[in-house]
Amino acid sequence: MKEKELANPDVVRYLVNRFNLRMSKKWGQNFLISPQIIRNIAAVSGLEEGDPVLEIGPGIGTLTQGLAELGADVTAVEIDSRLLPVLNKTLAVYDNVHIIHGDILKTDIEREMGPEPFTVCANLPYYITTPIIMRLLEERHAVKRMVVMVQKEVAERMIAAPGNRIYGALSVAVQYYTEPRIEFEISPRDFLPPPAVTSAVVVMDVRQEAPVAVRNEKKFFQVVKFAFAQRRKTLSNALKGGGIVAADVQELLARAGIDGSRRGETLTLAEFAALADAWTEATAGK
Numbered sequence: 001m002k003e004k005e006l007a008n009p010d011v012v013r014y015l016v017n018r019f020n021l022r023m024s025k026k027w028g029q030n031f032l033i034s035p036q037i038i039r040n041i042a043a044v045s046g047l048e049e050g051d052p053v054l055e056i057g058p059g060i061g062t063l064t065q066g067l068a069e070l071g072a073d074v075t076a077v078e079i080d081s082r083l084l085p086v087l088n089k090t091l092a093v094y095d096n097v098h099i100i101h102g103d104i105l106k107t108d109i110e111r112e113m114g115p116e117p118f119t120v121c122a123n124l125p126y127y128i129t130t131p132i133i134m135r136l137l138e139e140r141h142a143v144k145r146m147v148v149m150v151q152k153e154v155a156e157r158m159i160a161a162p163g164n165r166i167y168g169a170l171s172v173a174v175q176y177y178t179e180p181r182i183e184f185e186i187s188p189r190d191f192l193p194p195p196a197v198t199s200a201v202v203v204m205d206v207r208q209e210a211p212v213a214v215r216n217e218k219k220f221f222q223v224v225k226f227a228f229a230q231r232r233k234t235l236s237n238a239l240k241g242g243g244i245v246a247a248d249v250q251e252l253l254a255r256a257g258i259d260g261s262r263r264g265e266t267l268t269l270a271e272f273a274a275l276a277d278a279w280t281e282a283t284a285g286k
């Protein structure tokens with residue numbers, strides 16, 4: 001570490017006072033104050049000198065600094081204009097950091113990052129964790145790895161297996177696109193202000209190939225959506241509730257070899273794929 005670490009309670013408090021910042025709840029502003037956590041995130045990122053990385057929500061620049069110190073080529077998107085003068089000051093010595101003012105859900109990621117594979121690294125604003133992750137995965141940007149800090153409960157949903165009560169649409173999507181793992185947990189004490197919940201860092205290695213063959217991805221994710229929309233219903237009723245005609249539902253289940261009295265949360269990715277493929281075949285040419 002060449003520069004003084006920003007992730008320190010005194011430094012963060014000093015910056016908050018010096019720039020007269022009021023932390024915005026609306027934008028999920030909980031800033032990291034533990035240098036060890038920054039080092040741990042940097043370590044699991046696998047980033048090396050010159051590697052491109054997209055950071056979402058740099059805040060006052062604590063994690064950005066950790067990534068910049070690795071020599072990575074950092075592009076950081078921050079929505080709060082009040083933080084731009086802070087970032088200009090705290091990261092002034094790093095010529096490998098490029099700050100963009102904008103909303104990550106509206107940023108033209110391809111234009112900013114180019115076509116080369118890149119890593120995403122972020123202490124995510126918790127109010128939009130799922131939309132951010134889904135956008136990056138569904139739009140198939142050239143992301144090779146995502147290293148994100150999220151609420152522990154969300155991290156557990158991402159890695160949950162079929163049959164687990166917390167297994168849901170997020171688990172299926174994350175596991176379809178990536179190989180996820182929880183690396184470590186973070187106490188509320190490591191943030192200013194402390195959030196109400198424990199956090200966890202999840203690493204998602206983006207798959208080169210889907211783990212199950214699916215004929216029509218749109219139908220696959222629709223079936224998943226139907227199955228989890230009404231969790232207390234049987235799969236058969238949930239599919240009907242989703243808008244598939246009753247007679248068709250029985251036929252699809254039979255074709256896929258799945259018992260309709262099961263609950264959606266017990267289906268594996270392969271079973272969802274079989275069901276979606278049966279639906280794709282049944283509707284072909286219609």
Ligand code: SAM
Nearest residue numbers: 027030031032057058059078079103104123125
């Ligand atoms: N990276 C800093 C850290 O670890 O201390 C700050 C993390 S804080 C949990 C989330 C950051 O995301 C805040 O700086 C917030 O202003 C920013 N943010 C919130 N919504 C955003 C959005 N839609 N696009 C970009 N940044 C956003």
